Structure formats: C-alpha cells, structure tokens
Amino acid sequence: MAGPAQRRRSVGVNVGGVMVGGDAPVVVQSMTNTDTADIEATVRQVAQLARAGSEIVRITVDRDESAAAVPHIRERLLQMGVDVPLVGDFHYIGHKLLTDHPACAEALAKYRINPGNVGFKAKRDTQFTTLIELALKYDKPVRIGVNWGSLDEELLTRLMDENAVSRTPLSAAAVQREAIIQSALLSAQRAEEIGLGRDKILLSTKVSDVQHLIAVYQDLAARCDYALHLGLTEAGMGSKGIVASSAALGILLQQGIGDTIRISLTPEPGGDRTTEVKVAQELLQTMGFRQFLPVVAACPGCGRTTSTTFQTLAKDIQDHLNTSMPEWRERYPGVEALSVAVMGCIVNGPGESKHANIGISLPGTGESPAAPVFVDGQKVATLRGPDVADQFKQMVADYIEKKFGSGRRDAAE
Numbered sequence: 131m132a133g134p135a136q137r138r139r140s141v142g143v144n145v146g147g148v149m150v151g152g153d154a155p156v157v158v159q160s161m162t163n164t165d166t167a168d169i170e171a172t173v174r175q176v177a178q179l180a181r182a183g184s185e186i187v188r189i190t191v192d193r194d195e196s197a198a199a200v201p202h203i204r205e206r207l208l209q210m211g212v213d214v215p216l217v218g219d220f221h222y223i224g225h226k227l228l229t230d231h232p233a234c235a236e237a238l239a240k241y242r243i244n245p246g247n248v249g250f251k252a253k254r255d256t257q258f259t260t261l262i263e264l265a266l267k268y269d270k271p272v273r274i275g276v277n278w279g280s281l282d283e284e285l286l287t288r289l290m291d292e293n294a295v296s297r298t299p300l301s302a303a304a305v306q307r308e309a310i311i312q313s314a315l316l317s318a319q320r321a322e323e324i325g326l327g328r329d330k331i332l333l334s335t336k337v338s339d340v341q342h343l344i345a346v347y348q349d350l351a352a353r354c355d356y357a358l359h360l361g362l363t364e365a366g367m368g369s370k371g372i373v374a375s376s377a378a379l380g381i382l383l384q385q386g387i388g389d390t391i392r393i394s395l396t397p398e399p400g401g402d403r404t405t406e407v408k409v410a411q412e413l414l415q416t417m418g419f420r421q422f423l424p425v426v427a428a429c430p431g432c433g434r435t436t437s438t439t440f441q442t443l444a445k446d447i448q449d450h451l452n453t454s455m456p457e458w459r460e461r462y463p464g465v466e467a468l469s470v471a472v473m474g475c476i477v478n479g480p481g482e483s484k485h486a487n488i489g490i491s492l493p494g495t496g497e498s499p500a501a502p503v504f505v506d507g508q509k510v511a512t513l514r515g516p517d518v519a520d521q522f523k524q525m526v527a528d529y530i531e532k533k534f535g536s537g538r539r540d541a542a543e
C-alpha cells in the first residue's frame with residue numbers, strides 16, 4: 131500500500147514537555163479567541179481545546195492586562211488538571227510585554243513572534259534581539275511565524291527591486307514566496323547568532339492560498355531542518371476552511387513535511403472553537419499518521435436507502451464512540467484503532483463491513499428486514515427488530531471489551 135514520503139528530518143523542540151519535530155508524531159495545536167485579559171473565559175476555552183485533544187494552545191498576548199493574566203491562567207489550568215503548554219502570540223510589543231511581565235515570560239511554554247512586525251527600521255533589530263535574549267533567559271523555544279499578511283516590507287521591496295533588474299526575473303508571486311522564506315530563515319539565523327539553539331526554534335510561513343502554501347513550505351522544508359508548524363492562514367468558515375486546510379496540509383504531510391499543525395477555522399458566531407482540533411485530528415487520522423478516535427465508515431446513502439435508519443445508526447454509533455472515548459481510553463488501551471462500518475444496503479454493505487473490525491449492513495429498500503453483522507471479516511449474527519441500533523451498540527461494546535479489555539489480557543495469558 132502506498133504511504134507518505136519519508137518524514138523530513140527536523141530538529142526536535144521541547145515545547146513545555148511536548149516534543150515537536152525530530153521523531154515525535156505530528157502535534158495538534160489550536161488557538162483561543164478569547165480576550166486573554168479575561169482570565170475566566172480564557173481558562174474555560176483553553177481547557178475545552180485541551181480536552182478536545184489540542185496538545186499545545188496559543189493565546190494572544192497583546193497588552194499589559196493580557197500579559198498580567200497569563201500566569202493566573204496557567205495556575206488555574208493546573209488546578210483543573212489541565213497541563214497543556216501555552217504559547218504566547220506576540221506582535222509589535224512582545225519585547226516590552228515579556229520584559230515587564232516576568233511571570234508571563236515564565237508561565238508560557240513558547241513565544242511566537244512575527245518578524246514582519248517585531249519592530250520597524252532601526253528598532254527592529256534591537257527588539258528582535260531583546261525577544262531572543264528573553265527566550266534564552268527563560269529557556270523557552272520561539273516560533274518565528276511569518277505571515278504574508280504582515281510580511282517584512284523592506285525585505286519584499288528589496289527582493290522585488292533585485293528581481294526587476296534580473297536577467298531571469300521571477301513572477302511577483304514567486305518573489306513574494308522567496309521573501310516569506312527569507313524572512314523566516316534570516317530571522318532564525320539571527321536568533322542562532324544571538325545564542326538560541328536550533329532545538330529552540332520552529333518556523334512557519336503561512337499564506338491563505340493553497341497552492342502558494344504548498345509551494346512555500348516545500349521550498350522552506352528543502353532549505354532548512356528547523357521544526358515546521360503548518361497552517362493555512364485565514365482558511366475561512368465551515369466546509370470551505372476545512373477543505374482548503376485539509377487539501378494544503380494533507381499534501382504537505384504526505385510529502386513528509388510538517389511537525390505540528392493548526393487548522394485556522396473561523397468559527398460560526400457562537401460556534402464551537404474545538405472544531406479546529408477535531409478537524410486536525412481527523413486529518414491526521416484519515417491519512418494514517420496518528421490515531422485519536424475509532425473510525426466509523428458509513429456509506430453516503432442513495433436511492434436504495436429511503437429511510438433514515440442507517441443515517442441515524444451511523445450518527446448514534448459515532449456519538450456513542452465519541453462520548454465513551456474518555457473512559458475507554460483509560461480502560462481499553464489501543465481502542466483508538468477500532469474501526470466500525472455502518473452501511474446502507476447489500477451492494478457495498480457486507481464488503482465494507484468485512485474490512486472493519488465490526489460492521490453492520492442495514493437492509494436497503496426492498497431488502498428483507500435483516501442486518502448482518504461482521505466481526506473481523508466473518509459474519510457472526512443477523513440482527514432484526516426495532517432495536518437493531520441497541521443490539522449493535524452492545525455488540526460493539528462486547529467487541530471492545532474482548533479486543534482491548536480484560537478479554538484481551540485473558541487471551542494473552
């Protein structure tokens with residue numbers, strides 16, 4: 131079976147106890163959208179994101195009140211048993227906030243800085259140096275996060291001018307990509323000159339166009355061995371954001387590029403911020419890089435399924451697995467690898483069900499009202515009656531107990 135390209139070699143970075151890069155699996159990150167100065171709201175959202183599976187959470191640190199809140203947020207989270215590393219997102223005045231708020235500098239597990247707005251003209255170098263010296267002082271890694279929405283204008287102008295007189299000029303888009311990459315690499319080089327180790331540096335080069343993102347990361351990955359954070363910036367809302375992010379990140383991950391990812395979805399008003407975590411997990415799991423939740427394969431339905439029985443059962447099973455997972459993770463090691471199939475009729479139902487650990491093929495329109503169940507490729511039962519869903523859920527529970535619980539231990543003894 132075809133698989134991903136060999137993972138690009140990168141220098142591992144320890145972010146508050148979570149390894150990013152090196153031999154570590156691809157890490158899922160997220161970011162809050164609360165006012166960090168609002169301690170209650172930020173603690174609540176960080177906890178939600180962490181419990182959804184975010185392994186690192188980034189928070190905005192934009193002013194004194196936010197910086198002052200950070201150590202309290204960290205403390206409250208620890209009291210709640212949430213030990214997720216917090217990353218501070220700094221723009222314009224990060225050097226000042228980290229200098230004036232040592233408890234904030236200490237509480238954060240990583241600093242994210244944007245070389246496009248660290249400072250301007252003469253102040254840029256001194257403020258960048260201050261930030262790196264603070265990272266050294268507090269022994270924290272730094273993500274140098276370039277974003278094409280806030281690209282270093284001086285650098286871009288210089289490269290555009292050089293390109294204009296070049297014998298083989300590049301397209302404007304290619305020059306812009308080169309500016310993004312150079313901004314990241316030159317900043318990383320400068321950070322190393324100041325004394326920051328390669329194992330303390332991560333890079334990201336985010337753009338909002340899928341093809342540009344793929345091109346810029348392919349180039350960046352070939353030119354350095356820093357750990358890379360992937361994300362399609364401003365991906366958008368709903369299915370658009372999910373598809374665009376998955377297309378871009380999926381291709382890069384398949385090529386072995388990327389050590390940590392974030393899906394930058396815009397939530398619907400009042401929407402669930404944890405969706406970005408679930409999408410990141412599903413992307414990694416779908417591509418076979420990591421396992422977070424049991425997989426439910428369900429057919430889309432067609433004219434052979436005129437009732438909603440199988441849709442209801444597929445959702446019922448998926449919800450049951452999701453809500454049971456926190457407990458199952460403790461009781462059934464490895465249960466994340468479970469695969470379940472819920473299929474709508476005889477056409478693909480038995481075949482797909484045989485590929486899953488446990489699968490059910492519901493009767494389509496005109497078929498006899500019986501639902502064969504397959505376990506590890508073998509037909510083991512035929513369910514009938516109005517409580518097929520409950521019967522099948524019980525069979526799933528029995529299977530999990532046998533395969534991942536004490537049944538498995540008994541068999542091993």
Ligand code: SF4
Binds near residue numbers: 474
């Ligand atoms: S398995 Fe049956 S119901 Fe489901 S999509 Fe295929 S033909 Fe339609």
